[in-house]
Amino acid sequence: MIIYPTMQLQNGRCVTLEKGRLDEPQVWHVDPVETAKGFAAAGAEWMHLTDFNALEGDSSNEELVQQIIRSAGIPVQLGGGMRSREQVEHWIDKGAGRVVIGTLAARDPHLVQELAKHHPDQIVLAVDIWQGQVMTDGWRKSGAFTPEAYLEAFAGAPFAGILITDIDSDVADTEAQMGLISHLASLVKLPVIASGVVRNTDDISRLKYISNIAGAQVGRALFRKTLSVEEALAVARPESEPVAEFQ
Template sequence: MLIFPTMELQGGRCVTLAKGRLDEPMIWHVDPVETAHGFAEAGASWMHLTDFDAVEGRGDNAALVEEIIRSAGIPVQLGGGFHSRERVEHWIDKGAGRIVVGTLAARDPQLLRELAKFHPDQIVLAVDVWRGKVMTDGWRTSSAWAPEAFVEAFGEAPFAGIIITDIENELDEVEAELGLIASLAAQARAPVIASGVVRSVDDIARLTYIPNIAGALVGRALFRKTVDLSEALRIAQPGPEPVAEFQ
């Protein structure tokens, strides 16, 4: 299972959100570029990056995002404000390894199928679920989609993955319930990346036992230091079980 150390940008700074509120970020006084380098040095093979300013439609962190893509040393899975084909393809041309799309998928499923076809293994479907509905616009708008129907609507589209966020777990910060992610993973045809459920390395260990879970986003727990990235990577990729030697 891949661990995606996760960085979220707002106003050029690393942030995490309290209760999902874009207007009340927790600011982390770290250098975003150096933090990305640290992810690579710890052994991560991918990182996940979200531009919250682009999500809000109030500018973006384009220059900083481009610098991270160029210099991180590992491929970047990029999310935030991808509402058109042009923007998706712009960032693929800029070197993003994967593009994460959610709102556009809910509004124009056919366009997302086309993007997945033309850019196989570079498009990731975001499924953000709250109270039985897929949320859009940075969790601010409830769509008409049930998550099961949303995943099914894309059939055999060649996604690089499907990120499933259980928003209620993410907001409440209680011990993660994995039922929603497990049920959607059983249905999905693309590898599933779990989001919003990792508070500790124990959560990573639990995820490794769920079929079709190919990865997990880990962000706030890294900044709060409740998860050590090197340890998380080790648990996600366990070595062979020791075998007793018989004389």
């Protein structure tokens, strides 16, 4: 299972959110570029980056995002504000390893399926869930889709993966979160990346044994220092197969 150390940017600073509330971020006084380099130094193979300003149509973080992509030393999976073909292709051209698409997929599914065909292994479908509904527009609007129906609508599209975020995981119990992720992962053939459910190594251990979970994003726990990248990677690593000893 791949661990994606996760960074969220707002106004040039690293932030984390409670229950998806963009208006009440917790600001972390760290250097975003150096933090990204630290993810790579700790052994991560990928990182995830979300630009919250871009969700509002504000490009003020663009130079910083480009700097992170150039400097991190590992591929960057980038989300936030991908509302047009031009924006998606702009970031692919700028070196993003993958681009995460959410709202655009709900508005123009045909276009997004076409983008996935044109950019194999680079388009990730975001499925953000709040109280049983798929949310769009930076988690502010319900798309009136159940996640099951939404995933069915994109069956067969050649996405690099599906990123499932449980927005209200702060108020849901762990059993419910894992049950939701497990259920949705069982409905698709593409690799699933779980987001919003990792607080500690136990959560990673449980995700690791859910069929079709190929990765997990870890963000807030890293900034709160309740979990390190090294610890997360160690738990996510495949178990070594027992080797028979011959006398």
